[in-house]
Amino acid sequence: MPEYEAVIGLETHIQLNTTTKIFCACKADSWDDGPNTNICPVCTGMPGVLPVLNKAAVEKAVLLAAAMHADIQNLSFFDRKNYFYPDLPKGYQISQYDRSIARGGFMYLPLPEGARQVRIHKLHLEEDAGKTKNEFTSASGRRRLIDFNRCGVPLIEMVTGPDIHTADEAAAYLIRLRQLLRWLGVSEADMEKGHLRADANVSIRLKGSTVLNTKTEIKNVNSIEAVRSAIEKEIERQIREVEAGHSIKPWTLSWDDETQTLSKMRSKETEADYRYFREPDLLPVRLDDAWRAQILATLPELPLERRARFVQDYGLPAYDAEILTGERALSDYFEAAVKAYGGDPKTVSNWMMNDVLRMLNDRGLTATALNMTPAHLAEAIRLVDDKVINTSTGKALVPKVQDSGKSPKAIVEAEGLAKVSDEDAIRAIALQVLDASPAEVASYKAGKTTLMGWFVGQVMRQSRGKADPQTTRTLLEQLLQ
Ligand code: ZN
Numbered sequence: 001m002p003e004y005e006a007v008i009g010l011e012t013h014i015q016l017n018t019t020t021k022i023f024c025a026c027k028a029d030s031w032d033d034g035p036n037t038n039i040c041p042v043c044t045g046m047p048g049v050l051p052v053l054n055k056a057a058v059e060k061a062v063l064l065a066a067a068m069h070a071d072i073q074n075l076s077f078f079d080r081k082n083y084f085y086p087d088l089p090k091g092y093q094i095s096q097y098d099r100s101i102a103r104g105g106f107m108y109l110p111l112p113e114g115a116r117q118v119r120i121h122k123l124h125l126e127e128d129a130g131k132t133k134n135e136f137t138s139a140s141g142r143r144r145l146i147d148f149n150r151c152g153v154p155l156i157e158m159v160t161g162p163d164i165h166t167a168d169e170a171a172a173y174l175i176r177l178r179q180l181l182r183w184l185g186v187s188e189a190d191m192e193k194g195h196l197r198a199d200a201n202v203s204i205r206l207k208g209s210t211v212l213n214t215k216t217e218i219k220n221v222n223s224i225e226a227v228r229s230a231i232e233k234e235i236e237r238q239i240r241e242v243e244a245g246h247s248i249k250p251w252t253l254s255w256d257d258e259t260q261t262l263s264k265m266r267s268k269e270t271e272a273d274y275r276y277f278r279e280p281d282l283l284p285v286r287l288d289d290a291w292r293a294q295i296l297a298t299l300p301e302l303p304l305e306r307r308a309r310f311v312q313d314y315g316l317p318a319y320d321a322e323i324l325t326g327e328r329a330l331s332d333y334f335e336a337a338v339k340a341y342g343g344d345p346k347t348v349s350n351w352m353m354n355d356v357l358r359m360l361n362d363r364g365l366t367a368t369a370l371n372m373t374p375a376h377l378a379e380a381i382r383l384v385d386d387k388v389i390n391t392s393t394g395k396a397l398v399p400k401v402q403d404s405g406k407s408p409k410a411i412v413e414a415e416g417l418a419k420v421s422d423e424d425a426i427r428a429i430a431l432q433v434l435d436a437s438p439a440e441v442a443s444y445k446a447g448k449t450t451l452m453g454w455f456v457g458q459v460m461r462q463s464r465g466k467a468d469p470q471t472t473r474t475l476l477e478q479l480l481q
């Protein structure tokens with residue numbers, strides 16, 4: 001059987017996290033609001049109204065374009081994309097066509113075989129359309145409801161070049177993109193809430209060939225896992241068709257997450273004619289040098305650069321650096337904690353990966369929700385280093401500091417958690433334990449030495465975790481001889 005390779009293009013729509021919509025003063029994010037609550041004459045296309053461009057949307061677009069290494073344009077235009085659909089009250093979408101805010105660009109995609117540049121074919125600003133919902137009630141039968149809240153929400157449409165070849169790479173691209181969007185602070189990038197939407201174009205060809213064959217488009221995928229599964233299924237289907245001697249039809253397919261299947265939405269025979277023309281109600285976007293410089297001054301160090309620096313400057317393993325740069329706030333936290341601690345950065349990394357991240361994951365939080373300051377973490381580690389408390393007490397401090405906001409030292413004092421390394425105190429507890437467990441003592445003496453762990457555990461429990469485990473073990477061994 002010949003070997004095939006897939007060519008995948010991802011078309012993403014990214015909801016910018018501006019306070020207001022792109023051309024009016026309505027609230028942009030309606031996730032928690034009822035239908036048709038954040039609308040006005042502008043975003044519902046009433047006659048005689050004029051759109052006014054939201055400066056913040058342009059700034060976020062420029063920031064993203066810079067992070068995608070795109071060529072930011074000093075002059076760009078808005079255009080009308082005309083089509084008829086019930087959720088588009090104006091009868092056109094304000095978008096950018098041939099003179100968009102940025103050209104070209106690429107994103108580095110780290111892959112097992114090395115980083116690959118995924119080229120960006122298109123990056124432009126546009127407004128979102130509304131949402132339609134089908135409803136069936138016994139009283140009114142089938143009806144279609146329209147929610148205009150999303151009309152005029154600022155979007156970036158971004159389309160990749162044909163540089164992605166597997167479902168895993170498509171998923172990896174979206175994971176990186178989501179990380180970057182949150183890192184830049186331009187979008188919440190929550191796929192479940194539609195902040196990041198992805199359609200996938202899929203075609204196959206013989207491995208090594210350079211032709212681009214007929215592609216299909218997959219819509220309705222609202223999680224990265226769904227993108228991966230849908231693309232995998234579609235590649236398999238296309239290979240089966242070609243092997244059976246059939247040709248691939250340019251279908252638009254819809255993914256059903258529940259049944260994990262693709263179904264044909266419509267055949268896409270010809271490209272729709274959107275009759276694009278310049279939006280006459282908006283001025284061209286002029287990005288002068290001063291404004292451009294002001295925006296670019298806010299461009300942070302990007303995740304992959306920071307990851308490389310963590311390996312270089314702190315001597316962290318690549319794995320640690322990858323985890324710690326997963327979120328910008330987390331990587332800032334790490335650097336602040338290293339500074340406060342002053343010791344080996346790898347120690348701080350271990351605490352963060354094992355204890356801080358576990359606590360955040362358990363509670364479904366991200367690093368922005370940390371009450372425990374970097375200085376607190378450094379203090380907890382120091383208390384263990386200085387043998388004031390043992391390691392398990394130190395680890396237990398992490399959620400306590402998070403909940404109380406108190407410093408580790410204050411908690412250790414208030415709860416009397418300081419380690420008992422006083423041998424007489426530990427010996428007294430050990431003797432009590434041995435007295436109370438004659439059967440275990442007998443088995444131990446008869447050769448079941450694995451019971452040592454149990455004895456240590458009993459002493460630790462009686463001392464409420466404060467006994468130094470090493471001292472405890474040594475004392476128990478002496479007493480049992
Ligand atoms: Zn409005």
Ligand code: MN
Nearest residue numbers: 013095126157
């Ligand atoms: Mn679009």
